[in-house]
Every structure is written in structure tokens, then in C-alpha cells.
Amino acid sequence: MDDTPVMAEGLGRRYGGRLWALRDVSLAVPAGRFVAVMGATGSGKSTLLHCLAGLDRPTAGRVRLAGRDIARLREAALTRWRRDRVGFVFQSYNLLSALTVARNVLLPARLGGPRISAGDLAAMLDAVGLGGMGDRPVGDLSGGQRQRVAVARALVTRPAVVFADEPTGALDPTTGGQVLRLLRAAAVRDGVTVVMVSHDPVAAAHSDRLLLLRAGRLVADTPTPDAPAIADLLRGVTDQAPVPA
Amino acid sequence: MRAGIAAQALRAHRWAFVGPASTQTVAATVLTATLTTALALRDHPAAEISEAMVAFAAIAGYLTVLLVGITMNAAIAQQSGDIALLRAVGATPGRIRRAVAVEAAAIALPAGVVGHLLGLAAGREWLGALAAHGLAPADVRFAVVPWLLAPVLGVLVVTSVLGALVAAIRPARARPAVALADVATRRPRFTAVRVGLGLALVAAGVTLSVLIADRAAEAADDAAFFVMLSLCVGVGLLGPVVLRAAIAVTRPLTGLAGTGRLAADNVAVLSRALSGALVPLVLAVAFAAVKVAAHTTATHVTGRAGPAAEVWLDAAGTGVYCLFAAVAAVNTLATVVVGRRRDLATLRLAGATRGRVLAVVICEAGIVTGTALALATAVAGVTLVPIVHSGLGTWVPYLPPAAWVTGILAAAAVVAAGTVLPAALSTRGRPVEALA
Numbered sequence: 001m002d003d004t005p006v007m008a009e010g011l012g013r014r015y016g017g018r019l020w021a022l023r024d025v026s027l028a029v030p031a032g033r034f035v036a037v038m039g040a041t042g043s044g045k046s047t048l049l050h051c052l053a054g055l056d057r058p059t060a061g062r063v064r065l066a067g068r069d070i071a072r073l074r075e076a077a078l079t080r081w082r083r084d085r086v087g088f089v090f091q092s093y094n095l096l097s098a099l100t101v102a103r104n105v106l107l108p109a110r111l112g113g114p115r116i117s118a119g120d121l122a123a124m125l126d127a128v129g130l131g132g133m134g135d136r137p138v139g140d141l142s143g144g145q146r147q148r149v150a151v152a153r154a155l156v157t158r159p160a161v162v163f164a165d166e167p168t169g170a171l172d173p174t175t176g177g178q179v180l181r182l183l184r185a186a187a188v189r190d191g192v193t194v195v196m197v198s199h200d201p202v203a204a205a206h207s208d209r210l211l212l213l214r215a216g217r218l219v220a221d222t223p224t225p226d227a228p229a230i231a232d233l234l235r236g237v238t239d240q241a242p243v244p245a
Numbered sequence: 246m247r248a249g250i251a252a253q254a255l256r257a258h259r260w261a262f263v264g265p266a267s268t269q270t271v272a273a274t275v276l277t278a279t280l281t282t283a284l285a286l287r288d289h290p291a292a293e294i295s296e297a298m299v300a301f302a303a304i305a306g307y308l309t310v311l312l313v314g315i316t317m318n319a320a321i322a323q324q325s326g327d328i329a330l331l332r333a334v335g336a337t338p339g340r341i342r343r344a345v346a347v348e349a350a351a352i353a354l355p356a357g358v359v360g361h362l363l364g365l366a367a368g369r370e371w372l373g374a375l376a377a378h379g380l381a382p383a384d385v386r387f388a389v390v391p392w393l394l395a396p397v398l399g400v401l402v403v404t405s406v407l408g409a410l411v412a413a414i415r416p417a418r419a420r421p422a423v424a425l426a427d428v429a430t431r432r433p434r435f436t437a438v439r440v441g442l443g444l445a446l447v448a449a450g451v452t453l454s455v456l457i458a459d460r461a462a463e464a465a466d467d468a469a470f471f472v473m474l475s476l477c478v479g480v481g482l483l484g485p486v487v488l489r490a491a492i493a494v495t496r497p498l499t500g501l502a503g504t505g506r507l508a509a510d511n512v513a514v515l516s517r518a519l520s521g522a523l524v525p526l527v528l529a530v531a532f533a534a535v536k537v538a539a540h541t542t543a544t545h546v547t548g549r550a551g552p553a554a555e556v557w558l559d560a561a562g563t564g565v566y567c568l569f570a571a572v573a574a575v576n577t578l579a580t581v582v583v584g585r586r587r588d589l590a591t592l593r594l595a596g597a598t599r600g601r602v603l604a605v606v607i608c609e610a611g612i613v614t615g616t617a618l619a620l621a622t623a624v625a626g627v628t629l630v631p632i633v634h635s636g637l638g639t640w641v642p643y644l645p646p647a648a649w650v651t652g653i654l655a656a657a658a659v660v661a662a663g664t665v666l667p668a669a670l671s672t673r674g675r676p677v678e679a680l681a
Contacts, residue, residue: 055333056422075418076337083335090425096327111335153334 002067004028005160005193012060013047021047023216032191036204039213040238045197053163054082066160083113087154091166094150095138102134105153114157128152144175151182164196168203180206201230212237261320264576266356268316269401271572272309273360276397279305281368284390294380312525312573314408317349319521319577321412323584328416329424341417349409350402357398378554439482446479458631465635469628476624477528484520491616508608522577529570530621530656535628536563538644542633545643571659578663590676599672606668614660
């Protein structure tokens with residue numbers, strides 16, 4: 001078992017011309033940690049998440065994901081690595097709306113990933129509070145239920161890392177809290193590393209480590225304080241003038 | 246059944262495949278009807294009609310490849326969101342391609358069989374009509390050729406799969422982060438390859454037209470179809486650029502009303518998807534214009550009409566091909582509109598009444614129709630000049646006003662059937678339902 005599933009060195013991502021969305025970011029996240037990535041809109045949060053998760057390729061630097069250097073991995077090999085070691089929860093467009101809850105959760109397995117027994121599936125659905133709803137089409141579910149299906153899909157393969165991009169962005173505080181507690185439990189109980197992008201201080205308060213980005217650069221890396229303190233920190237990086245490149 | 250899930254996910258969008266399936270059924274019908282007729286007349290001494298029927302079957306073949314490919318392409322392009330998600334959670338590019346290919350083949354097989362059966366009936370009618378007009382010998386017998394199903398299915402499956410695979414290239418190969426962003430922003434992408442290929446095809450069409458202008462009438466007639474095909478596909482590839490240019494031209498006209506401005510913006514965003522519909526649309530109008538103008542110019546120049554049977558044959562053939570192309574155009578347009586359900590709902594939530602939404606769609610239809618007619622006129626002009634010059638010695642084709650009006654109305658009707666009708670149907674419910 002790899003004890004530092006997420007590692008980046010000198011990570012940079014440039015789109016098109018000279019604009020660096022991400023610049024010289026280095027970090028290491030040990031197993032079982034819940035990391036929140038925060039920053040203003042356009043600060044490079046999602047770009048960092050995509051590069052760490054192998055959904056995008058960095059322009060500069062190295063990324064190790066679950067013990068493997070993914071920068072030079074071919075697309076098909078990278079996809080299999082992601083499928084077997086990584087889970088994803090996006091803000092929206094997480095599920096195939098035409099399929100049932102169970103089929104959505106089983107998606108990674110059906111795509112050739114680790115096998116999932118009927119017992120594991122039932123236990124997973126119970127854990128996210130959707131016990132007995134496996135045969136429901138996801139089109140019939142509420143927003144919170146859908147996001148819990150996405151969490152179940154992300155966790156059911158027992159991944160090393162779960163990446164979540166604004167997982168509670170479309171949910172009310174109570175429903176969002178349920179989703180965050182599920183991610184928290186995965187980290188604490190099962191040793192899953194969770195990397196979450198969010199702009200909500202209350203959501204970020206569920207994490208145990210906070211990364212702050214400004215204009216593509218990592219400007220703070222601290223143990224997570226409480227929500228009001230996070231809000232202060234966030235105001236600090238969003239109000240200032242952008243750093244020159 | 247490991248390969249099944251991606252295919253299952255794609256198949257779940259059944260409505261998206263109604264277009265390709267119906268186009269493929271029509272393709273198999275036309276292909277079977279023309280081939281059986283050509284085969285029935287093969288051993289008959291009336292060589293001229295036999296040759297004409299072989300030419301008909303060949304045209305049906307080219308149209309099938311083009312139109313089946315385009316409609317399948319449009320249907321898969323609408324699934325790029327699901328493809329991006331499947332890629333993110335672990336479907337390799339190869340698995341996506343396999344799923345898309347299996348799906349395309351699964352649609353082609355039943356459509357091919359149904360179309361083949363319809364085609365046998367149509368071929369029988371067609372042969373009877375030829376004999377009735379004295380074009381085929383009265384004793385010609387219709388015969389079912391059992392092996393004919395194989396090539397018809399073969400052409401259909403191969404083109405359906407190729408059309409689907411081309412649409413899946415980008416979403417299957419792109420990094421999932423890029424593919425997801427593409428879906429979210431619906432950025433129309435112009436690739437240098439696409440524009441280059443489009444320009445090359447248009448240039449090839451014009452060059453060929455110039456080269457055959459001095460040839461014998463018959464050779465010019467045969468080559469003219471390829472001039473038209475090359476121009477139409479070229480125009481389709483350049484579609485996004487052409488539509489944007491059309492908007493720039495019409496913007497002063499539409500700029501006064503908010504509805505018109507909104508429609509122009511929508512067409513710009515959808516230009517890539519809509520250009521798939523431009524090919525069959527331009528092809529149908531240009532094909533009809535060329536066939537009709539070839540006769541009317543002759544009548545205009547010589548002062549007498551051609552042989553009635555020949556005119557009938559041309560009219561009947563043209564009608565069938567135009568109908569085929571129109572089906573493909575309606576299907577491609579409808580696929581685009583159905584994929585915009587959420588956008589139309591958002592428009593209503595932002596304060597537009599259903600009537601206003603439909604007015605915007607009608608305005609868009611107007612822009613698309615106008616662009617298609619302008620392009621079709623240009624394509625038909627380039628195609629006709631060598632025909633009328635080599636055959637009649639004039640450089641100016643003649644089309645009577647009634648034919649212009651009919652063409653404009655027919656094109657408008659096809660575009661309306663593919664845009665306004667599905668938009669009206671998909672905005673029946675409350676807008677929030679479409680957003681769920």
C-alpha cells in the first residue's frame with residue numbers, strides 16, 4: 001500500500017498562449033487525509049484537481065497517483081489506472097440518467113474495473129443511505145440522492161484516492177453535510193485519500209488540511225481551521241490584486 | 246458482458262437514434278429498389294434504360310454512404326456528454342470506440358432488413374411504372390434476388406459504423422477534463438483539417454466543372470454528379486464558417502429585434518452541429534435545381550420540350566433522391582433540436598414565453614434555410630454551367646420563377662419540419678421538467 005497516494009512536483013498547466021492556469025505547484029498528501037483546495041474562481045483549483053487525477057495532463061512537472069508516475073502514461077493505461085485506483089465526484093453531470101442507481105454504481109466494474117459482489121453493492125448503498133433503491137432510475141432521484149449515488153460509485157471500488165470537484169455545489173447545507181460526512185468517513189475509517197475542490201468554507205471545514213490557490217500558485221498549505229477562519233483566509237486571497245506571473 | 250455497459254448507456258438514448266434508423270431504412274429502400282430494377286433490366290436489349298438504372302443505383306449508393314454517415318455522426322455527437330463521463334470513470338478510448346461501433350451496427354442491421362423488404366416492393370412498383378411509360382420492355386419481369394440483402398446490409402453497416410466512429414474520435418480520445426469542459430461550454434471547434442478538407446473539396450468541384458465544360462454532353466452529365474457531391478460535402482465541412490459568415494451578413498437585418506439577435510447567436514453556437522444538416526439540405530435543393538434546370542434551359546433555348554418519358558424518368562428519380570436527402574436533413578436537424586431541450590427550457594426560465602422560444606427557433610430556421618438556398622444556388626450554378634454549355638452552347642442556365650418559388654418553399658418546409666416541429670413538441674411541458 002502506497003503511503004503517499006497523491007504527489008506533485010513543479011506542476012504547471014498552460015492553456016493556449018502564455019497564460020498559466022497552474023504554476024509550480026508541489027504537494028504530497030499521505031493516505032487517509034481529507035484535503036480541501038480553495039481559491040477564487042479561476043485560481044486554478046479545478047485545473048489542479050484534473051491534473052492530479054489524470055483527467056488532464058500537466059504542461060510541466062510530475063504527478064504520482066497511487067504510487068505511479070502518470071505524466072507519461074498512455075491514455076488507455078492512464079484510464080485503467082484511474083478506473084482501478086481513483087473515484088470521482090463532480091458537481092453535476094455525474095451519472096448516466098438513463099441507467100438505474102445500481103448500474104451507475106457498478107459502472108467502473110462494468111467498464112472492466114475491480115469486481116464488485118452483490119453484497120458489496122448492497123452494503124455500499126446502505127452506507128450512503130440508499131439501501132433498497134438500486135433498481136430506481138437515477139432520473140427519479142433528488143439532487144442529494146444523486147450525489148450520494150456518485151459518492152457510492154466513487155467509493156465502491158475501494159480506491160486509493162477520491163477526487164471531488166464542488167461535490168456540494170448544487171446542494172443545500174443539510175444535504176451537502178451528508179455527502180461531506182460520507183467523504184470524511186471514507187478517509188478516517190477506510191484510509192481513502194480525499195482531495196476536494198470547493199469554494200464553500202463550511203464544506204471545506206470537513207477537511208483536515210487546507211490548500212489555498214491564487215492565480216495558479218499555491219499560497220497556503222495549513223491544517224484546516226474552523227469555517228469562519230477559512231472564510232477569512234479565503235477573503236485574503238480573493239481580495240488582493242492578482243500576483244504577476 | 247464487460248463491453249455491454251457503455252453500449253447500454255448509449256442505447257438508453259433511444260430517441261437519439263430514431264433519426265439514423267429512419268434514414269437508414271430509407272437508404273436501404275432506395276438502394277434495394279434501384280438495384281433490383283437494374284438487375285431485372287440487366288439482360289434486356291434496351292441497353293439505354295439498363296445503363297440509366299445502373300447509374301441510378303450508383304447515385305443511391307453514394308447518397309447512402311453520405312447521408313447515413315452524416316445522420317449517425319449527428320446522433321453520436323449528441324452523446325458526447327455521456328462519453329466524457331464514461332471516460333472519466335474508467336472507459337478506455339478503445340472501449341468507447343467499440344461501444345459506439347456496436348451501437349451503430351445494431352441500428353443498421355434491423356433498419357437494413359426492413360428497408361430491404363420495403364425496397365423490394367418499391368422496386369416492383371418502379372419497374373411497373375417504367376414499363377407503363379414505355380421505358381422498359383413490357384415483358385420485363387421483377388425477380389427477388391436473394392443475395393442482394395448482403396451488399397445492402399454491408400454498405401449500411403460499414404457507413405453507419407464509420408459515421409459513428411468519426412463522431413466519437415474527439416470525445417473518446419480527448420482527456421476527460423477537456424471532454425467534460427467541451428460538453429459544458431459546447432464550444433464549436435474548427436479544426437484546420439476540417440477547413441482544409443472543405444476548401445480542397447470545393448476547389449476540386451469547381452476545377453472539375455471547368456474541365457468538363459468543353460466535353461461532350463454525355464460525359465459532362467455523368468461528371469456533373471461528382472461536381473455536385475464534392476461541392477456539397479465541401480460546403481458541409483465548411484459549414485461552421487459559412488454559417489458564421491451568413492450570420493455576419495444577416496445581422497444588420499436581425500439586429501433590430503431581440504428574437505433575431507438571439508437566433509443569430511444560437512446558430513453561431515450550433516454551427517458545427519447544424520452544418521451536418523446543411524449537406525443533405527444543399528444536396529437536395531441543388532440536385533433538384535440541376536435536374537429541373539437542365540430541362541427548362543433546353544426548352545428555353547431550343548423552344549421545345551424534351552421527350553415526355555425522359556422528363557418523367559428524370560423527375561421521378563430526382564423526386565426519390567430529394568425525398569431521401571430531405572429525410573436525412575429533417576433527422577439531422579431534429580437530433581440537434583432534441584439535444585437542445587435544456588437550452589430551450591433555460592430560455593423560458595429566463596423569461597421567454599413558449600411563443601417567443603418558438604419565434605427564436607423559427608428565426609434560426611430562416612437563417613439556416615437562407616444559407617442552404619444560397620449555397621444550393623451556388624452549387625447548382627457551378628454544376629449546371631458545364632452541362633448547359635456542352636449540351637446547348639449557352640453559359641446561362643434558366644429556371645422558371647415557379648421552380649424558384651417551389652424550391653424555396655420546399656426547403657423552408659424541410660427545415661421547419663426538422664426544427665420548429667420538434668421544438669414545439671419538446672416545449673410542451675413545464676420548463677423545469679426539462680431541466681430535471
